[in-house]
Amino acid sequence: MSDKSYHFDVIVVGGGHAALVAAISACDNGASVALVTKGKAGLGGSSVISDGVYAAIFSENDSSDIYYKDILKGGKGLSNPRLAKVLAEECTERVMELESVYGVELQFEKTVATPGHSYPRRVYAGKGIGKTVTKALRNAAVEKGITLFENYTVFDLISDGTQNYGVIAQKDSEIYEFIATSTILATGGFGGLYTSTDNPRDITGEAIGMVWRHGVELIDMEFVQFYPYRLKSPANIDVMTKIFGKGAILRNEKHERFMERYPKKELETRDVLSYEMFQQNEVYLDFSNVSENDLEKDSPALFRLVKKGHEGKWIMSPVQHYCMGGIKVDEWGKTSLNGLYACGECTGGLHGANRLGGGSITEALVFGKRTGYAAAENKKDISAFNYTKTVSPTDIEVDRELEKEIYTKVRDIMWENAGIERTTHTLLQAKEELNQLAEETSSIRLTDKIRAAWASVYAASIRIESRGAHKLQNAASEKKEWEGNLVIHNRSARFIPAALDGGGRKKEQVAYENHQV
Numbered sequence: 001m002s003d004k005s006y007h008f009d010v011i012v013v014g015g016g017h018a019a020l021v022a023a024i025s026a027c028d029n030g031a032s033v034a035l036v037t038k039g040k041a042g043l044g045g046s047s048v049i050s051d052g053v054y055a056a057i058f059s060e061n062d063s064s065d066i067y068y069k070d071i072l073k074g075g076k077g078l079s080n081p082r083l084a085k086v087l088a089e090e091c092t093e094r095v096m097e098l099e100s101v102y103g104v105e106l107q108f109e110k111t112v113a114t115p116g117h118s119y120p121r122r123v124y125a126g127k128g129i130g131k132t133v134t135k136a137l138r139n140a141a142v143e144k145g146i147t148l149f150e151n152y153t154v155f156d157l158i159s160d161g162t163q164n165y166g167v168i169a170q171k172d173s174e175i176y177e178f179i180a181t182s183t184i185l186a187t188g189g190f191g192g193l194y195t196s197t198d199n200p201r202d203i204t205g206e207a208i209g210m211v212w213r214h215g216v217e218l219i220d221m222e223f224v225q226f227y228p229y230r231l232k233s234p235a236n237i238d239v240m241t242k243i244f245g246k247g248a249i250l251r252n253e254k255h256e257r258f259m260e261r262y263p264k265k266e267l268e269t270r271d272v273l274s275y276e277m278f279q280q281n282e283v284y285l286d287f288s289n290v291s292e293n294d295l296e297k298d299s300p301a302l303f304r305l306v307k308k309g310h311e312g313k314w315i316m317s318p319v320q321h322y323c324m325g326g327i328k329v330d331e332w333g334k335t336s337l338n339g340l341y342a343c344g345e346c347t348g349g350l351h352g353a354n355r356l357g358g359g360s361i362t363e364a365l366v367f368g369k370r371t372g373y374a375a376a377e378n379k380k381d382i383s384a385f386n387y388t389k390t391v392s393p394t395d396i397e398v399d400r401e402l403e404k405e406i407y408t409k410v411r412d413i414m415w416e417n418a419g420i421e422r423t424t425h426t427l428l429q430a431k432e433e434l435n436q437l438a439e440e441t442s443s444i445r446l447t448d449k450i451r452a453a454w455a456s457v458y459a460a461s462i463r464i465e466s467r468g469a470h471k472l473q474n475a476a477s478e479k480k481e482w483e484g485n486l487v488i489h490n491r492s493a494r495f496i497p498a499a500l501d502g503g504g505r506k507k508e509q510v511a512y513e514n515h516q517v
Contacts, residue, residue, distance in 0.1 A: 004174060004175070004177070005176070005177040005178075005179060006034060006149075006176065006177070007179045007180070008031075008032045008033060008034045008147070008180045009026070009031035009032045009033065009180060009181060009182065009379050010026040010031045010032070010033045010034075010180055010181075010182045010184065010375045010376055011033075011034050011036060011166055011167060011178045011179075011180040011183045011184070012026070012033065012034070012036070012183075012184045012186060012372075013035075013036050013154050013167060013183065013184065013185050013186065013187055013207065014035075014037055014045065014184075014185065014186035014187045014188070014346075015035070015037030015038075015041040015042060015043070015044050015045055015150075016042075016044070016045035016046065016047035016048060016134060016188065016344070017047035017130075017133065017134060017137065017344065017361050017364035017365065017368065018047070018186035018343045018344025018345070018363075018364035018367070018368040018371075019035060019037065019041070019045075019184070019186035019187075019344070020035070020041065020042060020134065020137035020138060020140075020141055020368070021137060021365055021368030021369055021372065022184045022186055022333075022341075022343055022368040022369070022371050022372035023035045023141055023146050023184075023372060024137065024140055024141055024144060024146070024372065025368065025369045025370075025371070025372025025373050025376070026182075026184070026372035026375050026376040027141075027144045027146050027372075027376075028144075028372075029372065029373050029377065030376060030379075031182075031375070031376035031379060033146045033147070034146070034147045034148075034149060034178060034180075035141065035146055035147070035148050036149045036152050036154055036167065036169055036178055037149070037150055037151075037152065038151065038152060038153050038154070038202065039150065039151065039202060040150050040151075041148050041150060042131075042134040042135050042137060042138030042139075042141075043131070043134070043135070043138075044200070044202060045200065045202070045203065046188050046189070046191070046199055046200060046203055046345065046360075047130050047133075047134060047344075047360075047361050047364060048130050048131045048134050048200075049131070050130035050360070050361055051124075051128045051129075051130065051238065051240070052124055052126050052127075052129050052130045052132060053122055053123070053124060053357065053358050053361070054091070054095045054098075054122075054123040054124075054358055054361060054362045054365070055067070055091055055095075055114075055121040055123070055358035055359060055362045056091055056092040056095040056121055056123045056362075057088075057091070057092045057121065058092070058108060058110075058121070058123075059110065059119035059120050059121065061119070062118070062119040062121070064088040064089045064091075064092075065088070066118050066119070067087075067088040067117075067118075067121065068084055068085050068087075068088035068089075070118055070356060071084040071087065071088060071350075071351075071356060071359070072084055072352075073116070074116040074269060074351075074352075074354055074355070074356040075324075075351050075352020075353055075354055075355075075468065076352055076353035076467045076468040076478065077352065077353075077483050077498055078352030078353045078468070078483070078484070078485055079349070079350060079351060079352035080349040080350060080352075080485075082330070082331050083329075083331055083349055083350040083367075084350060086331050086366060086367070087359070087362065087363060087366050090366045090370075091365075091366055094362070094369060095125075095362065095365065097365075098125050098133060098136075098365075101140075102133070102136040102140060103136060104132060104133055104136050105125070105126060105127070106123055106124070106125055107123070107124040107125075107127070107128075108120075108122070108123055108124075109122035109123070109124065109242070111245070112241075112245040112246075114241065114356065114357040115241070115264060115267045115268055115269045115270065115273075115356070115357060116269045116357065117357070117358075122357075122358055130361065133361075149169070149171075149176075149178075151171060152169040152170065152176065153169055153170045153171070153396075153445070154167045154168070154169045154207070154210075155168060155169065155170060155210070155396050155444060155448075156168040156210065157183070157210065157211065157214050157337075157340070158177065159214050159337065159340075160385065161214075161215070162337075162338060163337075163338045163339050163385070164183055164337050164339035164340040165179055165180070165181075165183075165339065165382055165385055166178045166179040166180045166183055167183055170396060179382070180382075181339055181378055181379055181380045182339055182375035182376070182378045182379070183339060183340050183341065183375075184333065184341045184342065184343065184371055184372065184375050185207050185211070185327065185340070185341070185342040185343075185346055186343050186346065186364075186368065186371075187206075187207035187208075187344075187346045188203045188344065188345045188346055189203060189205060189208075189322065189323030189346060190203065190204060190205025190208060190323055190449075190452040190453065190456065191203050191320050191321065191322070191323060192205070192411075193205055193410055193411055193414050193449065193452065193453045194224075194319075194320035194411055194414045194415050194419070195411045195412055195414070195415035196317070196319045196320060197319050197320040197321070198227060198230060198238065198319045198320070198321055199320065199321070204449045204452075205323075205346075205448075205449055205453065206445055206448040206449045206452065207346055207448075208326055208327060208346055208448075208451075208452040208455070209447065209448030209449055209450065209451035209455075210448045211327055211335070211337070211340070211342075212451050212452070212455055212488070212490075213448065213451065214337065215336075215337070215489065215490055216327060216328075216336050216337050216340065217327075217328040217335070217336040217487050217488065217489050218325065218326065218327060218328060218348065218455055218459075218487070218488040218489075219325060219326070219327075219328040219348040219349050219485055219486070219487050219488070220325035220326070220348040220349060220351075220352065220459070220485055221323075221325035221326070221348065221455045221456045221459040221460075221486070221488060222325065222456060222457075222459035222462075222463050222470050223323075223324035223325050223348075223351075223353050223354065223468055223469050223470055224320060224322075224324070224325075224418075224456065224469055224470075225270055225271065225321050225322040225354060225355055225469045226270070226274040226278075226318040226319065226320055226321055226419075226420050226469065227274070227318060227319055227321030227322070228270055228273040228274040228316070229241055229244075229316075230316060230317060230318060230319045231285065231302065231305075231314060231315070232315045232317040233312075233313070233314070233315040234305060234310045234312065235305055237301045237302065237305070238301070239285060239302055239316070240298050240302070241357070242298035242299065243287055243294065243295060243298050243299050243302075244265070244266040245267065246290050246291070246294045246298065247287070247288075247289030247290045247291075247294075248285065248286065248287040248289070248290050249265070249266060249286050249289075250266050250277070250283055250284070250285060250286070250316060251283070251284045251286050252282065252283060252284070253280065253281045253282045253284075258276060258280060259273065259276060262276075269354060269356070270321070270354065270355075270357070271353075271354045271468050271469045271471075274318040274469075275420060275421070277317070277318050278318060278420045282315060283315065283316040283317065284313055284314060284315060284316065285314040285315075285316050286314075287302070287314070318420060320414075320415075320419075322345065322360060323345060323348075323456075324348060324350075324351040324352065324353065324354065324355055324468075324469065325348040325456065325459070326342070326345065326346045326347045326348040327342040327346055327347045328347075328348060328349060328487060329341070329342050329343070329347045329348075329349065329367075329371075331367075331370065332370055332371065332373075333347075333367060333370060333371025333374055333375070334374065336489075339378065341371050341374065343363075343364065343367040343368050343371040344363065344364045344367070344368065345360060345363075345364075349485070350363060350367075352468065352485075353468025353469060353470060354469050396443060396444055396445055397443065398442075398443035398445065398446060403446055406437060406441060406446060407446070409433075409437065410434065410437065410449065410450055410453055413430050413433055413453070414456075414457075417429055417430035417433075417457070418430050418453075418457045420471060421473055422460065422470075422471065422472060422473065423472060423473045423474045424461060424464060424472065424475070425474070427457050427460045427461035431454060431457045431461050434454040434457060435454055437450050438450040438451055438454060455488050458488065458493065459488060459493060462486060462493055462495075463482060464479075464482070465477065465478055465482040466478065467482065483497065483498050484496050484497040485498065
């Protein structure tokens, strides 16, 4: 193997919404930029297969302040107020730029409010296809002269412990160094580590495990969102929420509408609906009262199945959907390691215990732009620096059959013991099993994936309450003393009480030090 080096002002790792927006923003701010991705830029990751739903302020009487309060309420009091305020105040301008700057057609849902939102805020881009946006962003990046390194696997940071200087990646049998004063991680969450998920299989959290290995702080890792609007049979597709405002309902095996007792019925927030669905033996979609015209317009994939002539049951089942937790950042994407930035789903703090619909790719636009700008502002001379390589080429070699076997174990552990319904006992069991797998695995890339899963169950095993997406069977209610955030650093965690203190946080912290892992 041979080492090859590239030097840029800013390195962006990732290939979806957040990565492309961050790269464009850094370039617009005068930086030389390289985008390094394990697939094709604009054609991989979660945002590409999304339904292209953004959130913006356009309804009469709506405001950024109302949206801000909705975010805090939806996050069960754990959303970082500064991050929430930035999203609420800048979302509309960023979303409108999709049309004014990138030429993407926008459509506005002006009637139905998404669960958790006080007003209709849904904006569909490119007729509801995420790839329409990412391809437009990719084209813009190429036109601006951003260098794309595609099909490269990033497996380590170049860091001296206090300052980051870039990343190390592999392509085929070659190892490459990408050296820069600023590195942005926009690599997505860890949804692929669950057996049942609507995430692409390449969303496996290794960047989160990689930065944990370097002592970078993680936050809110216990909060994993499960998506309720997923058809399991006769096909595996998303059912658009619009139809639940036009007559569609959910029934259990007794033909009962089990969401009847909730004010918003099937349009309750995702955490509530997913958990209620999980309590049923089976859940059926009943859309007999939805007109054919509304079905075709509002849930076209479901409409196509109807037209194919399916006459049996329409079975629904929640799946893992989104990770609220991730790398701890400020409102400019700065992490706890100098020179390292992050944006998009690989970060935590914005959504607290539960994310409102329409927030994920909106977040990518808002914080991608901010992070790219801040990273470009950090330009400095790094012609001479010292660092210790923590990973050698042999560390990334892996037995493919063994990797597949271990990866299947991880996914089963996460779904069975750290899924929609968990107990402190199952979480502690998962933590020990994952820790053992990580200790026994020689491949650093696989170990980093396992550590992302481990960090999630570690945080969840500490939080003895149910809040948002974290439903604990042995502590079924929220507890005031747990109104705060768990921050993981190395093998210990600390608890930071939440407080709306002028957009900041109280300084006092309760430490959970040196847990045996």
